[in-house]
Amino acid sequence: MSSRRTAVVMGSLVAASFSTVLILSGTAGAQDEGPASGKGGKVVDEAPSGVELTTLLPGRISVDNSSEKTAITATVKNEGTKDSGRIRLLVVGFDGLVVKSVEGCSAIAEKDLPEGSNSGFACPLDHLAAGESKSYAVDATYDLGKTGKICLPVQTGDGKKTFWQQGPVPFGTTNPSPDAPATPLLLGTDNEPAGPGGKELPRTGPARELLPLGAAGASLLAAGAAGLWWSQRRSGVREG
Secondary structure, three states: OOHHHHHHHHHHHHHHHHHHHHHHHHHHHHHOOOOEEOOOEEEOOOOOOOOOEEEEEEOEEEEEOOOOEEEEEEEEEEOOOOOOOOEEEEEEEEEOEEEEEEOOOEEOOHHHOOOOEEEEEEEEEOOOOOOOEEEEEEEEEEOOOOOEEEEEEEEEOOOOOEEEEEEEEEEEOOOOOOOOOEEEEEEOOOOOOOOOOOOOOOOOOOHHHOHHHOHHHHHHHHOOOOOOOOOHHHOOOOOO
16 A cells, blocks of 8 residues: 555544544534423413424533533424414523523513513514424523522513423532532532532522412413413513
8 A cells, every 4th residue: 555545544534533532522512411301491471283393401500619600402392293373482591590681682681581480581583383393502600609590481572471391490409519620410400509508509589589380370370461470561582
């Protein structure tokens, strides 16, 4: 075999090995989030016939202990047999979890945020075909000295109906690691800060701020509100 041909073959092998490393590294990174979950999700208003909308959040996220930054993948799915029509996904933060940005989405004005929340983004979708899903990269911060919750409602494009709502569902840990570079948090777990008195979490708003799961949510439904927690005076969230 000529030296030139040998060099080409060796170069191809190196490139193939490099590609394999990249694929394996990418897979490992994706697995860090754990399996996606619809935990805390519920149907609110009835969707059109053949449309079945749900959402997914990672089962695990990681918070940098120095910067408090974290990344979350929010996914909306149409598990039905027909196109969804014009809809929007909202990504809303509560307590210690503050949503800083959502790729391709617009910030919700402070005056239009749901009661008890601190941040939110609206992600309009012209349509979501049957069996299809769309994922959004969410950048957030998490104050590990507090509880932290996220909420994903799926609404009509004009916000008058909420077909599905996941949360507000907590991310947290009962085994904090303040000396580690990052703290892993699990979906559906109330956060327990490290240090003396860690079980006494700060209260930063209405009691538990889980309006959709309590009497406040029920009263909103009885009054004919569009969603479980979307207050009547804030139901008209502007689209970006």
